[in-house]
Amino acid sequence: MSTHSEQESLEPAATLWRDGRPVYDRGDTICVIGAGASGLAAIKNLKEYGFGVDCYERETGVGGAWNWRHDRSPVYASTHLVSSRPLTEFPDFPMPDTWPDYPHHSLLLSYLERYADHFDLRPHIWFGTEVVRVEPADGERWDVTTRSTGGYGAERTSRYAAVVVANGHNWAPKMPAYEGLDEFRGQVIHASAYKDATQVRGKRVLVVGAGNSGCDIAVEAGQQAxxxxxxxxxxxxxxxKYAFGRPADQVGHAAAALRLPLWLRQWLFHRALKLTVGDLTRFGLPRPDHRVYETHPIVNSQLVHYIGHGAITPVPDVARFTRTGVVLTDGREIEPDLVVLATGYLPRFEFLAPEILGTDAAGRPSLHLNMFPRRHPTLAVAGLLQPDAGLFPLVHWQAVMIARWLRLRELAPERARSFAARIAADTGERWNSAKVKESTRHWFEVGHVEYLRAVQRTLDELEVAA
Structure with a gap:
């Protein structure tokens, strides 16, 4: 395959124009935005289905969120998987059996780099190139405007047959608005800016938020602060992280795969916790206002340990900040040197007009299978999921689905129109047997077994002989 510089020199002069700017026609090529795990899976599977692919990656390497060198990476030094290796690996590219059950983030990056090399994906990627705009064009095609990361050089617009958005959803911090925060004289950072334990060592630290990152950071602060x-x-x-001698997610996966009813799975889980950890309120933790599986699972074996040893003090929500401290909702006031806001992330698609993804006022897109917008059949989003297991297997089958869908449009237009009508009529199914809490954190929450079953039904529907 020719290099990008060779392609560019061979490419004819622009024959299309839009708003006075030249547009370079890329024919039947598909554009993929982002070279993290989701983008790499999209390139690989589109390529296997015979499509030409151009991928734009704003950073200088693959890996997305798992590449700690990237400015937007939320990874910190001690980050490990919270889903176990067999439920995280791509189905056609297993992780080495010698790796631990919960690999370190450096292993995940090496895994994605080897995936890119094994399937020869790098020649398709324009590194150091960010997408500025993605606009609908004639014939259900798309004009994609790019420029060098950081705004250097001129913008360039290319026309593509379809676009796969894989820019991730864990890089734009969700910052809460607290009264008095601007006047607080201590240091305040979002968890995305936390990189290692030196930032908390010897300080008085308040960690706000009980997601997986918040619990990990609290554990590190409990040891170092x-x-x-x-x-x-x-x-x-x-x-x-372990139950019955196995990674806990594998136990949960087996129960879901056996189609045990939700009430029975919840009962088994609550029974196991009662026998092992006991009543969490005796540690000073608030009593859950929901049953298990109704929020995203918090996988942490150490938080209760360090609370039980007095290294971490649970406190309620923040009411407001003062110049020197933080007032809690129970009236107590504490004086931390550092506040870490582990308050999550919001999806950002700044290169797309909100109406294209059906985005509401809160910023939540409306997508069939968390992938397909209702009125734009040649646009898809990959990886916009918050599963109760690893993401990579789900995004692999998403990418296969996208490739089959685009091929079906060519080979069986009547069947394609039927599927497009179903996308347009989507009623917002959640693919989770539990009634999940309504919050930004759970916008994309899915039960991985239920979601994969829905994907399999769709793959069967889209199958077509080449």
Whole structure:
């Protein structure tokens, strides 16, 4: 395959124009935005279905969120998987059997780099190139405007047959608005800016938020800080990483795959927790206001350990900040040197007009299978999921589905129109047997077994002989 510089020199002069700017026609080529795990899976599977692919990656390497060198990466030094290796690996590219059950982030990056090399994906990627705009064009095609990352050089617009958006949804921090925060004289950072334990060592630290990152950071602060408070807004169920001698997610996967009813799975889980951890309220943690599986699982074997040893002090939600401290909702005031806001992330698609993805006022897109917008059949989003297991297997089959869908449009237009009508009529199914809490954190929450079954039904519907 020719290099990008060779392609560019061979490419004819622009024959299309849009708003006075030249547009370079890429024919039947598909554009993929982002070279993280989701983008790599999209390139690989589109390529296997015979499509030409151009991928634009704003950073200088693959890996997305798992590449700690990237500015937008939320990874910190001690980050490990919270889903086990067999439920995280791509189905056609297994991780080495010698790797631990929960690999370190450096292993995940090496895995994605080897995936890119094994399937020869790098020649399709324009590194150091960010997407500025994605606009509908004639014939259900798309004009994609790019420029060098950082805004250097001229913009360039290319026309593509379809676009796969794979820019991730864990890079734009969700910052809460607290009264008095601007006047607080201590240091405040979002969890995305936390990189290693030197940032908390010897300080009085308040960690706000009880997601997986918040719990990990609280555990590190409990070991390294002079004092650690952990502000928890509501009660959660804390899953140990191991249950019955196996990674806990594998136990949960087996129960879901056996189609055990939700009430029975919940009963088994609550029974196991009662026998092992006991009543969490005796540690000062709030009582959960929901049953297990109704929020995203918190996988942490160490939080209760360090709370039980007095290294972490659970406290309620933040009411407001003062110049020197933080007032909690129970009236107590504490004086941290550092506040870490582990308050999550919001999806950002700044290169797309909100109406294209059916985005509401809160910023939540409306997509069939969390992938397909209702009125734009040649646009798809990959990886916009928050599963109760690893993401990579799900995004692999999403990418296969996208490739089959685009091929079906060519080979069986009547069947394609039927599927497009179903996309347009989507009623917002959640693919989770539990009634999940309504919050930004759970916008994309899915039960991985239920979601994969829905994907399999769709793959069967889209299958067509080449």
């Amino acid at each position: 002079a004092r650690c408070w952990h502000s928890i807004r509501r009660g959660y169920w804390y899953l140990p």
